[in-house]
Amino acid sequence: MKLLIVEDNRHLADDITRFLVDSGFVVEQALTLSEGLKKINVYQYDLVIVDIGLPDGNGLDIVKEIRKKKIASAILIVTAKNAIEDKVHGLELGADDYITKPFHKAELNARIRSILRRNKFDGNNILNMNEIKMDTMAAQTFVHNKPIILTRKEYDLLLYFMVNRNKVLTKESIAEHLWGDHVDQADSFDFIYNHIKNLRKKIMNAGGKDYIKSMYGMGYKFSE
Amino acid sequence: MKKIQSIKLLSKTTLFYLIFTFLAFFLSAVFLTNEAEEFINDELEHRFNHTERKIRRQLKTDRYPDRMPETVELSELANIDSSAQIPLYSDTLIFNADLEEMQLYRKKTIEFEEKGHFYKLSVSKSLEDFYRLKDDIFGALIPAFIILALAIILFNSLLSGTLFKPFNKILSQMRTYKVGSETGVKQVTTSTSEFKKMQQLFHEMLDRIEKDYRNLKEYTENMAHEIQTPLTVIRNKTENLIADEAVMEKHASTVKTIYDETNHISKLGNTLNLLTKIENQEFSQTERITTRQVIEKHLESISELARLKSLKIEKQLSDQHVLNIDPFLLDIVIKNLLRNALHYASQDGPIKIKTTAERFILSNYGQPLEQGVDRLFERFFRENGTQTSQGLGLSLVKKICDLNRLTISYAHKDNQHIFTIAKSDEDLNPDIS
Secondary structure (H helix, E strand, C coil): CEEEEECCCHHHHHHHHHHHHHCCCEEEEECCHHHHHHHHHHCCCCEEEEECEECCEECHHHHHHHHHCCCCCEEEEEEECCCHHHHHHHHHHCCCEEEEECCCHHHHHHHHHHHHHHHCCCCCCEEEECCEEEECCCCEEEECCEEECCCHHHHHHHHHHHHCCCCEEEHHHHHHHHHCCCCCHHHHHHHHHHHHHHHHHHHHHCCCCCCEEEECCCEEEECC | CCCCCCCCHHHHHHHHHHHHHHHHHHHHHHHHHHHHHHHHHHHHHHHHHHHHHHHHHHHHHHCCCCCCCCCEEEEEECCCCCCCCCCEEEEEEEEECCCCEEEEEEEEEEEEEECCEEEEEEEEEECHHHHHHHHHHHHHHHHHHHHHHHHHHHHHHHHHHHCCHHHHHHHHHHHHCCCCCCCCCCCCCCCCHHHHHHHHHHHHHHHHHHHHHHHHHHHHHHHHHHHHHHHHHHHHHHHHHHHCHHHHHHHHHHHHHHHHHHHHHHHHHHHHHHHHHHHCCCCCCCEEEEHHHHHHHHHHHHHHHHHHCCCCEEEECCCCCEEEECHHHHHHHHHHHHHHHHHHCCCCCCEEEEECCCEEEEEEECCCCCCCHHHCCCCCCCHHHCCCCCCCHHHHHHHHHHHCCEEEEEEEECCEEEEEEEECCCCCCCCCC
């Protein structure tokens, strides 16, 4: 899977690149709009991540260009929060999804996976981790090939862990992923603990191993 | 401040004009009648004297006139009563046989001596014609005044249409003008120098406001956007540290503080930016929204959390509760109020949400606020200084209510915190014209 990041802040671009490369993507960067436009016209990307606010123009131009030239790339736009006009406009122009700054890398990764799953139906809607298997089409979870029943939030949480395995997921990131800003974060931290406890129990009851590690009270890591 | 009843300028000038005209007419009427009175007196005296002289002349020659006009009475006296007021005038009504009506006469009585005889002479002269003249003055002035008054009123009301047209146009521009709309204001053509001046000042003022507004907007937008990228970088770097076990073993609490505070700034920036945008009325895609579905959608998304907190939610929603509001803003209001209720609710009883045609009422159980009920909607007010909340949620809600003609109020009753949003009855934006 090849991705292009169009983002003018080099630190941010590098950081995201490293994270996504770690997650198994091939990632290229463009620091300006013109560079981005040049790249999409020359190379083929599965997905393009575009920041709307670029120094030399509006990132939406890339969305327009991709849709106009019928380039087969999915698009994820990055907007400032509350800039609903940008979001709406971007989605109207043909972006697949949007994410608002500041975002968590894990969230970005989850969004990318979700777009790619939606856009391609060649069997990559199955996620595997040893004895745990998730079918995102049927929204089902299996441990040792036996289905287990998860609540909606437990399922979302496990999926978030599965696409971000070996990464530390902070509580903030998990809270935002599960509840958006419907909840005070202080409240939601207790609930995360609760959900993780239940999720662990369900997986282990089905004979699975406990892959969820607590990290210094700041977050969790899903790893072998 | 004492309320002064307002009157249209034109009505005011018309009224003053009418009062002055009335005074002018009244004074000239007084003057003219005085003049007429004097004229009548002079003329009558002249006629009396004429008749008197004629009688005296006759007495000199004939001793006693045998033929006398009807209006003259002459009698001989034995002596002259010197105490009598002489000459004596009196106004009387005398029957006129020809015209068959009573007519007003003035009678002059004098006593005099002629050739050793004393006489008393009374001469009556008709006043009718003179008084008719006096009445005619009034008769002419009153219709003249009425015609003039009507002309003034008519003229002014016609003028208000044409003369004040540019003024009213400028007023309506002022009323409908929205800062930052970038539509500009059309020049109103007028030859009235006062209106020209007003328009010029209005335009200058707009330019200044627009400039300030653009600067402020640019500033907040830049702040909000530009600050987010560095914050994302800091957060990402911090997350890298969190993932590094060697660092965390030594500096867990430091890293945690950096991470938490970075998140706090980021959220603060976003919310303040949102507040500014709302204040600038950038969310104006007003729609008629039946709130029921919206509320149910939000209740759905918090239902799980409510369950985890063992909180019951009782709803009683009406399809009659319809608001004219931007859907994005309505979402913020409901989201914030529900989040607030969920955060502070105790398990003494359910969170209750109820709508009627006029009101939205949300209540949750909890101890009364210890301080500053009146400061509840202020920015950065936190009960007991809780640092877990931003202290902006309720001020955001208040701001949105204010801008959408909704009144939000808070009360604590029966151990419940109750927020009520009512549609404002009073018209906050009365018609200027």
